[in-house]
Amino acid sequence: MRIWHRLIQFIPVMLGITLLAFGLLFIAPNDAVSVRLSAGETSINPEVAEAMRAQLGLDKPFFTQYGIWLLKVLQGDFGLSLITDLPIADMLFLALPFTLKMATLSMVLTLIISVPTGIFVASCQNSKWDYIIRFGSFVFNAIPNFIVGLGLLYLFSYYLGWIPVLATSNPIGLILPSLTLAIVMSSRYIRQVRAATLDELGKDYVVGLRAKGLKEYTILYRNVIKNVLMVVITLTGVSIGSLLGGTVVVETIFNWPGLGHLLMDAITKRDYPVVQAIVVWMSFAFLCITLITDISYTWINPKVKKI
Numbered sequence: 001m002r003i004w005h006r007l008i009q010f011i012p013v014m015l016g017i018t019l020l021a022f023g024l025l026f027i028a029p030n031d032a033v034s035v036r037l038s039a040g041e042t043s044i045n046p047e048v049a050e051a052m053r054a055q056l057g058l059d060k061p062f063f064t065q066y067g068i069w070l071l072k073v074l075q076g077d078f079g080l081s082l083i084t085d086l087p088i089a090d091m092l093f094l095a096l097p098f099t100l101k102m103a104t105l106s107m108v109l110t111l112i113i114s115v116p117t118g119i120f121v122a123s124c125q126n127s128k129w130d131y132i133i134r135f136g137s138f139v140f141n142a143i144p145n146f147i148v149g150l151g152l153l154y155l156f157s158y159y160l161g162w163i164p165v166l167a168t169s170n171p172i173g174l175i176l177p178s179l180t181l182a183i184v185m186s187s188r189y190i191r192q193v194r195a196a197t198l199d200e201l202g203k204d205y206v207v208g209l210r211a212k213g214l215k216e217y218t219i220l221y222r223n224v225i226k227n228v229l230m231v232v233i234t235l236t237g238v239s240i241g242s243l244l245g246g247t248v249v250v251e252t253i254f255n256w257p258g259l260g261h262l263l264m265d266a267i268t269k270r271d272y273p274v275v276q277a278i279v280v281w282m283s284f285a286f287l288c289i290t291l292i293t294d295i296s297y298t299w300i301n302p303k304v305k306k307i
Helices: 002-022 032-039 046-056 062-074 088-123 128-142 145-159 171-201 204-211 216-244 248-253 259-268 272-300 302-306
Strands: none
Touching: 002 062, 002 272, 088 128, 088 171, 088 216, 088 248, 088 259, 088 272, 128 171, 145 171, 145 248, 171 216, 171 248, 204 216, 216 272, 248 259, 259 272
16 A cells, blocks of 8 residues: 555656646746757747747746646646757756766765764764774765865875766776765764664563573674664665656766756756756656665565554
8 A cells, every 4th residue: 555655656756746847937037948949049029039939839828828737747848948949858868877877886885984984883882883883984974076086086086096077988987976975974874773772672572582692793694774764765865766867966076968067058058958857867866766666665664564
């Protein structure tokens, strides 16, 4: 019932998001015609502008325009860019693989770093390693992405010279942006995994297992970790949804041609249809990942089906 309930909620939520995204054109200081004509560096003739608005259907009522636009979006047609006149769908599909690569690698690095570290510091609570790692996680969680990114650029590109500054055509260029995201996300994950592990270690079933003489290692990695995975899945689902939308600052710093870089470029040039398309994509990806996360709960813990 839980999954079906989420599926039913998916449709109205997505419709509301598309409505808000389409409304961007109406709250923007300039409409599509003004942006297109000004991009051509020509003086805007009022008669030409009105004729173009009629040709594009911008003289129709709001909900009529929204309905026409939504039907096209459902068919995969997001229209044309106001600046380049290229199909927006093609621009998204060109940028998406770069974002997928960065999101996948950064998520893998985050899990490799944070899950074992979080369980380790929980198992040695109040030790020197616990204090050191917790302090480090607080520090890196407080540092913005762009500071971490610039620091990695200075260290690995300028000082050591191991990685080129602009290496988007080379797989090695994926390392620094992914590592930037992984460092920041890991600092948050470590604290969450530590808190979840400590909560599980204080429960009655753990006390019972200890009374039976089971080793702490066995209890931790055969029993506790299964329940901690629920927290990890939740964090992963939220992070993947946002990563698939594109991380604007990181992609801009490293000139990584993903969705985030495309979004920043579209905002700068007032290419509103491209912004609309990316907003819709980000929302769709986030909702889909959240739904998959809910389904994974029932796979790991069948008791969730009864809720």
